[in-house]
Amino acid sequence: MANLYYEPLYRFAFSLTRQENDACDLTQQTFLVWATKGHQLKDKSKAKSWLFTTLHREFLMRHRRIIRFPQIELDDARCEIPDVPPATANRLDSGAVLDALARIDPAFRAPVSLFYLEDCRYAEIAAILDVPLGTVKSRISRGISQLQNLLRKNELRSLRRETSG
């Protein structure tokens, strides 16, 4: 189990914390919980979802972020979608993306991370995060929108720096 999932779990933890030590702790804690409670899971095919759910819960507990985020349906979301997505053609780098991800609304961070990291279906993300499907779709759309806006600003800032330099 550890061999199979420690890396995806670490990446998810890192996308949430942006701290290597915290991400390691969260990953280890998740496997500790698995070792003590994993036997209660009857359907072993759900082990992956179970691990991600556990890691997310641990993250929320540690950061005392048990905040009731308003559940907004997709239709109500007022997200500003940039006309043009930020830099493409492999110009994005991991650091910039992780920095931007760390700056988006905390409620959007976990669903967006799962959207990209694990290619999870919306229903699976909803199950992992224990939120309704419509809310997950809304959070992902709004999170991507915020991410793009932040990266676009970074891009413009870099361009300005290059020009002035």
Next chain:
Amino acid sequence: MDRDQAKKLLIAYRAGLDDSTEPGIAEALALAKFDPAFADWLRLQTNFHSDVRRCLRAVQAPPGLRRSIRKHPVVVVRPIWRRAEWISVAAGIVLLLSGIVYSRLQRSEANTLEAFRARMIGFALREYRMDIRTSDLAEVRRFLAKRAAPNDFGLTAGLESIPVMGGGRLSWRGNPVAMVCFALPENETAFLFVVHRDAFSEGTLPGDLPEISSIKRMTTAEWSRGRDVFLLAARVVREEFRSLTSP
């Protein structure tokens, strides 16, 4: 559907993974076929998703992480009452205590006629159960013989004159006890218990003639004949009872 509405629907669309037949999605995707600017936006969007996915997946777990997860064996601390060894110990203690209590109870009941009488009367007063229901005494005897209980005992003339209801095989301090039930008027029952005399190691045994007494709500009579000791009990008055014990 206009372009902005389509963008809102497709901003988080992943080709090949998300359902393209979902209401709205199919319509928004169709728009890209007729609107080159929107098709361009969709292409850039798809590229953006690929880039972000690549960047996030490029994060490597520290080399020691897997080792530290596997290295530190997790000690599952179960509550003491759920540990196998504790359950075994608890079961052993319960068995031991049961044995002690049983042994004490056995020891407290002496091998005397009084103890036998008390036990059998108690049995007759409580809900008793006949192992065999028949009016044929021979059948009851065969049943008792098969179970190594006294079965060839003689009856008093009084008992021979009343109908048999059935019988059963009991045990007293490891000794087989025969029980024969007789029907009395007014739905009453007479219980005859027979046990071999060597079941008694203490006290005196009754003589050949029935000795009548009353215990609790029952009238009883005890007598011996050969190797057998008899106890008759019924919920009737002494005068009526006396007729049952007449030789």
